[in-house]
Amino acid sequence: MARTLLLVLIIVALIIPIILTHYIFEEVFRYEEYRVSLFISGIMQSSALIVESNGVSQVVYIEGTELGKSLIEKIIDKSYIAKVINELEKTKERIRIEKFVIKIGGKSLVASLEVIKLGSLTIPRNYLALALILGLSGVLILVSLFVAFPLIPRTRIT
Structure with a gap:
C-alpha cells in the first residue's frame, strides 16, 4: 500500500511540471x-x-x-x-x-x-521550463518520500 502510494506520488511529481511547462514552452x-x-x-x-x-x-x-x-x-x-x-x-x-x-x-x-x-x-523559455520541470519534480519527489517513507513497514533481518 505504502509503496504504491510512493510510486503514485512520484509519477504525479513528474507529470505536474510537464503540464505546467506546456503553457510557457514557446515564449522567448x-x-x-x-x-x-x-x-x-x-x-x-x-x-x-x-x-x-x-x-x-x-x-x-x-x-x-x-x-x-x-x-x-x-x-x-x-x-x-x-x-x-x-x-x-x-x-x-x-x-x-x-x-x-x-x-x-x-x-x-x-x-x-x-x-x-x-x-x-x-x-528560450523551454530552458526555463526544463529547469522548472527538474526543480519542481525534485521537490515533489522529496515531499512524496517524506510522506510515504514513514508508512513503509520496517522489517528486521536476523
Missing part, C-alpha cells in the same frame, strides 16, 4: 543592447545606449554636446531609432548608418545616425 526572453551615435558634418555630437528587452526599448544614458543630446532625444522620441533597429534585425547586420539632412539656425547640415548592435542575449 530577449535582451539586446545598441549604441546610437549622432554625427553632424562628420563630427560626433552625441551617443546613447539603448537597451531593448522583449520589444520594450529604454534609453540607459545619453552623452555628448548639448546640441547633440537634444537632437538625439528628439530622434529617439520620434521612434526613428526603433525603425533603424528593426531594419538591423531584418538584415541581421551589426552596424547601420542612416544619413539625413537637418536644419539648424537656417543652415542645412548633413547628419548621420550610426546604430551598432553591441550584443544580445536570447533565452
Whole structure:
C-alpha cells in the first residue's frame, strides 16, 4: 500500500511540471543592447545606449554636446531609432548608418545616425521550463518520500 502510494506520488511529481511547462514552452526572453551615435558634418555630437528587452526599448544614458543630446532625444522620441533597429534585425547586420539632412539656425547640415548592435542575449523559455520541470519534480519527489517513507513497514533481518 505504502509503496504504491510512493510510486503514485512520484509519477504525479513528474507529470505536474510537464503540464505546467506546456503553457510557457514557446515564449522567448530577449535582451539586446545598441549604441546610437549622432554625427553632424562628420563630427560626433552625441551617443546613447539603448537597451531593448522583449520589444520594450529604454534609453540607459545619453552623452555628448548639448546640441547633440537634444537632437538625439528628439530622434529617439520620434521612434526613428526603433525603425533603424528593426531594419538591423531584418538584415541581421551589426552596424547601420542612416544619413539625413537637418536644419539648424537656417543652415542645412548633413547628419548621420550610426546604430551598432553591441550584443544580445536570447533565452528560450523551454530552458526555463526544463529547469522548472527538474526543480519542481525534485521537490515533489522529496515531499512524496517524506510522506510515504514513514508508512513503509520496517522489517528486521536476523
